[in-house]
Amino acid sequence: xxxxxxVVIGRKSVSNYVLAVIVMFNQGIDEVELKARGExxxxxxxxxxxLRDRLGDSIELAGVEIGSEYSGTRRVSYIRIKIRRAF
Amino acid sequence: xxxxxxVVIGRKSVSNYVLAVIVMFNQGIDEVELKARGExxxxxxxxxxxLRDRLGDSIELAGVEIGSEYSGTRRVSYIRIKIRRAF
Numbered sequence: 001x002x003x004x005x006x007v008v009i010g011r012k013s014v015s016n017y018v019l020a021v022i023v024m025f026n027q028g029i030d031e032v033e034l035k036a037r038g039e040x041x042x043x044x045x046x047x048x049x050x051l052r053d054r055l056g057d058s059i060e061l062a063g064v065e066i067g068s069e070y071s072g073t074r075r076v077s078y079i080r081i082k083i084r085r086a087f
Numbered sequence: 088x089x090x091x092x093x094v095v096i097g098r099k100s101v102s103n104y105v106l107a108v109i110v111m112f113n114q115g116i117d118e119v120e121l122k123a124r125g126e127x128x129x130x131x132x133x134x135x136x137x138l139r140d141r142l143g144d145s146i147e148l149a150g151v152e153i154g155s156e157y158s159g160t161r162r163v164s165y166i167r168i169k170i171r172r173a174f
Contacts, residue, residue, distance in 0.1 A: 049155040064151040
C-alpha cells in the first residue's frame with residue numbers, strides 16, 4: 001500500500017526521484033517519505049543527498065526509520081526517510 | 088578516523104559484522120555505531136536487522152544519521168546506525 005506522500009525508490013535514476021519529490025513539494029505537500037527496500041536502500045540515501053544539494057535548507061530531515069518486513073515469504077530490509085519542506 | 092566503538096561495514100559477510108558487535112557488547116561497550124558508505128549502506132541495515140533478530144529487546148536503536156561526505160574528491164553517501172545495549 002503506497003500512501004499519497006510516499007515515493008518508492010526502485011530502478012529509476014536518482015534524478016527521476018529527486019524531480020518527483022520536488023514536484024510534490026511544489027504541489028503543496030509538506031512531508032514526503034522516501035521508501036526503499038533491499039538493494040535500493042543505498043539509492044534512497046543518494047536521493048536525499050541530491051535533494052539536500054538542490055534545495056539546501058529548504059528541506060529538513062524529519063526522521064529515518066530502518067527495519068525489516070516480509071515480501072511474500074522473504075524478509076527484506078527497508079529504510080524510510082521522512083523529508084519535510086521548510087519553505 | 089575510526090572511533091573505538093565504530094564498526095565500518097565493508098565487503099565481509101553480514102554475520103561477520105553481527106559477531107563483531109556482539110563481542111563489543113560483551114566487552115562492556117554500551118553503544119556501537121555501524122558506519123557504511125555507498126553500496127554498503129544496504130548491508131548496514133541488514134546487520135542491524137540481524138542483530139535485532141538475535142538479541143531482540145536487548146538492543147535499542149539509538150539513532151540513524153544519513154548524509155554525504157568526501158572520499159578524496161568524490162562525494163559518497165553514508166549512513167551511521169547507533170545501537171545501544173539494553174541488557
